[in-house]
Amino acid sequence: MNSFLDALLLNxxxxxxxxxIGAGLLGFAAGSSGTFLFLRKRALVSDATAHATLPxxxxxxxxxxxxxxxxxxxxxxxxxxAVTAAIGLVIIEWIARRTRLAEDxxxxxxxxxxxxxxxVLLTIIQTMSSGRQAGLEGFLLGSTAxxxxxxxxxxxxxxxxxxxxxxxMRRPMTLVAFDAEYAxxxxxxxxxxxxxMMGLVMAVTVxxxxxxxxxxxxxxxxxxxxxxxxxxxRSGRVVWIAGVVGGASGYMGAALSASASAMPTxxxxxxxxxxxxxxxxxxxxxxxxxxxxxxxxxxQRRVHRRQGLLSLSREEPIREKFTLRLLERDGLIxxxxxxxxxxxxxxxxxxxxxxxxxxxxxxxxxxxxxGRYDGLTPIEEVFTSDEIQEFDRRLGPPVAVGGLx
Amino acid sequence: xxxxxxxxxxxxGRAISPAAAASDCPLTLQGITVSYGEKPAVFSVDxxxxxxxxxxxxxPNGAGKSTMxxxxxxxxxxxxxxxxxxxxxxxxxxxxxxxxxxxxxVDWDFPTTVIDVVQMGLYRKVGLIGRLSGAMTAQxxxxxxxxxMADFAHRQIGQLSGGQQQRVFLARALAQxxxxxxxxEPFAGVDAATERAxxxxxxxxxxxxxxxxxVHHDLSTVRDYFDHVFLINxxxxxxxxVETTFTTENLNATYGGRLGATHMAELEGVAS
Numbered sequence: 001m002n003s004f005l006d007a008l009l010l011n012x013x014x015x016x017x018x019x020x021i022g023a024g025l026l027g028f029a030a031g032s033s034g035t036f037l038f039l040r041k042r043a044l045v046s047d048a049t050a051h052a053t054l055p056x057x058x059x060x061x062x063x064x065x066x067x068x069x070x071x072x073x074x075x076x077x078x079x080x081x082a083v084t085a086a087i088g089l090v091i092i093e094w095i096a097r098r099t100r101l102a103e104d105x106x107x108x109x110x111x112x113x114x115x116x117x118x119x120v121l122l123t124i125i126q127t128m129s130s131g132r133q134a135g136l137e138g139f140l141l142g143s144t145a146x147x148x149x150x151x152x153x154x155x156x157x158x159x160x161x162x163x164x165x166x167x168x169m170r171r172p173m174t175l176v177a178f179d180a181e182y183a184x185x186x187x188x189x190x191x192x193x194x195x196x197m198m199g200l201v202m203a204v205t206v207x208x209x210x211x212x213x214x215x216x217x218x219x220x221x222x223x224x225x226x227x228x229x230x231x232x233x234r235s236g237r238v239v240w241i242a243g244v245v246g247g248a249s250g251y252m253g254a255a256l257s258a259s260a261s262a263m264p265t266x267x268x269x270x271x272x273x274x275x276x277x278x279x280x281x282x283x284x285x286x287x288x289x290x291x292x293x294x295x296x297x298x299x300q301r302r303v304h305r306r307q308g309l310l311s312l313s314r315e316e317p318i319r320e321k322f323t324l325r326l327l328e329r330d331g332l333i334x335x336x337x338x339x340x341x342x343x344x345x346x347x348x349x350x351x352x353x354x355x356x357x358x359x360x361x362x363x364x365x366x367x368x369x370x371g372r373y374d375g376l377t378p379i380e381e382v383f384t385s386d387e388i389q390e391f392d393r394r395l396g397p398p399v400a401v402g403g404l405x
Numbered sequence: 406x407x408x409x410x411x412x413x414x415x416x417x418g419r420a421i422s423p424a425a426a427a428s429d430c431p432l433t434l435q436g437i438t439v440s441y442g443e444k445p446a447v448f449s450v451d452x453x454x455x456x457x458x459x460x461x462x463x464x465p466n467g468a469g470k471s472t473m474x475x476x477x478x479x480x481x482x483x484x485x486x487x488x489x490x491x492x493x494x495x496x497x498x499x500x501x502x503x504x505x506x507x508x509x510x511v512d513w514d515f516p517t518t519v520i521d522v523v524q525m526g527l528y529r530k531v532g533l534i535g536r537l538s539g540a541m542t543a544q545x546x547x548x549x550x551x552x553x554m555a556d557f558a559h560r561q562i563g564q565l566s567g568g569q570q571q572r573v574f575l576a577r578a579l580a581q582x583x584x585x586x587x588x589x590e591p592f593a594g595v596d597a598a599t600e601r602a603x604x605x606x607x608x609x610x611x612x613x614x615x616x617x618x619x620v621h622h623d624l625s626t627v628r629d630y631f632d633h634v635f636l637i638n639x640x641x642x643x644x645x646x647v648e649t650t651f652t653t654e655n656l657n658a659t660y661g662g663r664l665g666a667t668h669m670a671e672l673e674g675v676a677s
Contacts, residue, residue: 039515171528178515178525181506182577185478185587186529187499233561235516 007255016258019144019211022152023269024251026208029159030217031224031246033166033200035239038225039177040194042103045092046201047218048111052088053081053209054118057139061125072135074151074210081139082206088114089198142213142266144254151210158207162200166239173197174235212266220246223273230284249273301326302376306350308332312339313351352395353379359391429492431456431585431616432477437486439469439476446472450486450641454618459611460633461621465660468638470620471507471589478504478587490585500529503578505588508570513563520558522573523548526580548579553602568599575603586610588619592626604630627651 003012010017037043060080065071088110095106122136135143166173175183176193184190201221208217228241253269282289308323309332318324318337327333332343339347357373360383379388432454439447447469454460462470476483479495490498503526523545524537531537549555552572557565562573571591578586586607592600607617607630618635621627627634627647634651636642636659643655 041512168533171525171531171533174517175525175528178517178522179506179511181475181480181510182504182525184480185502185504185506186581187496229516233516234518234521236521238516 003259004256007258008252012255012258015144015147016255018149018152019147019258019265020251020254022147022155022211023254023265024247025152025159026155026204026211027220027224027245027250027269027273028243028247029155029162030204030208030220030250031228032239032243033162033204034221034246035225035228035235035242036166036173036177036197037201038222039174039235039238040197042194042198043222044104044107044218045089045198046205046221048092048107048114049085049089049198049202050205050209050214050217051111051118052114053085053206053214054139055114055121056081056084056118057136057209058118058121058125059084061136062121062128065128074148074154077136077139078154078206078209081209082202084114085202085206086199089195089202093195093198138213139209140213140215141264142209142211142216144211144257144265147211155207155211158203162204162207163243165196165200169193169196170236170239177235212269216266216270219270219273220250223270223277224249227273227277227280230280230287245273245276249276299376305330306376309343309347309350310354312343312347352392355395356388356391359394360387363391363394429456430454430489431491432587432618433489434473434477435487435489437473437476437488438484439472439481440484445484445639447476447637448639450637452635452641452644454616454635455633456616457611457614458632459607459617459619459630460635461619461627461631462635462637463621463624463627463659464637464642468659470637473637474587474589474618474620478502480504500581501584503581503583503586505574505578505586505591507589507593508567508574513565513570515562517562518558519549519554519560519562519565519573520545522562523576523580526577529581545576545580548576549573551579551606552576566596568595571595572599572602575606579606584615586615586617588617590620590622592621592623624656 006012007016007020010020034043034046037046057077057080060077061071063080064073064076069076092103092106092110095101095109096103125136135146172183172188172193173196175186175188176190176197180190183193204221205214205217208220212220224242224246225238227245228238231241232238249272250269253272254265256272257263257265257268280288283291285291304320304323304326308318308327311318311323312327312333318327324333324337327343328335331340332346333339354375356379360379361373373382383391430453432452434450434452437447437450437452438445446467450469450473452473462474464470472481475481476486477488477495479488488495491501495502520542524541526548527537527541527545531541546555546558549558552575554569554572554576557569557573562570565573575588575591578588588607591603591607595603607619611617611632619631621631628651631647633645634647635644636650636655638659638661642659643650
């Protein structure tokens, strides 16, 4: 635990601090720039793009070695990965637009083919004389062991650019994600904005390749916006909340993996994001599972209570156990089922409200008001007191329930 | 540019698109063809939608009504044809057009509120980095008020009824403050109160000199709502004022006998 705190406070050594800061920045960039692709319902495109980086890494290594340079030069490897990722992206877009195949089929085909090609290239590199110490398999699941200051700088600059571009283009991207037809009618070039969304995600993928690895980077692009969606109903806020969720899981995940020996950083970061997601899924207000369950139970109780009171007012027997329990608990009936004074009074009120609604529908032709009749909303919330007095005047004097009051 | 060069450019402009220079017509289509695969959905359609009028685009299911509208706007690609708006190519007049797409075309669970959607109509005006000013927010609110939705500004759009969703789309178009309003089935699946609210707004737009064009499917309300009709069944069938063009003969030609005898009799009743 102490070592985790040390790592969180950046006291666990230079490398650990570098990794934590880098992972935090990467998480923020991935979460925010992945948001619009998620809102456009094309999140899985990013998975194909990520897998399509692998042949680029291999090809860049081979080219650099054959030209006599160090094959492990990070900038060179990332440029190579960007090229093949872009090719994969264009192929997916082309297949989806020009053929009868759906986008999911295109994603599957491109993902598999490029990843297969990448693995073949890595195997070839293993057999090359200079390839033994290449360490390119680190790009699959990420590695933090040899993270350099230069690597953190790449993430910081690239990530900032991606976040800035997301902010700058937020309006066109919102329009296209919500209503592409309307965006096109307004004169926006929908195809170009789609390419931009995918390009942003591709850029984040490339800069995050070494830290998180190409297999898991997709999780950092998708999980934060999905998580953020639980907490807000406005797309502008989804972007920033997703950034914070991504940044927090990156930072804490890196710290956690640094505090225990031989813990893989990328997977821990992803599990951290998944934990935040799970928490949000259950506990988020309004959209969370717990809130929905509570809401449903409250609603069910209101329905039963109302039905029970209506039955009392009509002197009909109540057979449902749940209704009886509810009415008894609220002191509306006695254990033997006979209504209490309070129960009679409320039953009379409910039955009167029903008849008030009947009058309301005659008086107010406006469907906007009478359309709010659901049998549950108290009439006082819909009509003003003088309006209700008018209904009562038409209804005549109150009628007692059960002839006892 | 010197004056001579400018004059030549102007003359060139006229020479290139005679129709554009010929009229200030809100929306002119020339030879529009749209095809899915090798089956034309809309074939070589010419149309001129008049100013100060409400025009209904009418035709049977699959006749290409919505397709023609979308192709005109560039929402879907067209195989051929030219579109001009107020006498200039449509690309130069985007700011004068407001489009109301079909309600079913979007995901209503999208994280956005009613007021956010209306403000989308202002996005071109504010640009990429401009802030939505207080005046613009007030304008968006006023547009919501015009469709009777002022109290719903901060609701998530998924909580609205179908009719309310349609009103929000109309408010977004109003926020654009355009001169030409194109609506795709604005009355499809909405309640009676919403239908009345929408038609009131559209009639007000018309009386303010705007042009309104709507894809419409309910033949029984055409005479009450519209001044002008455009009948289409892949090809253009007829176009003109309701009194002279919305006739049994033209409807038969459009629907190819698909309108039942009772339906026709009903429309005759409306006509007389």
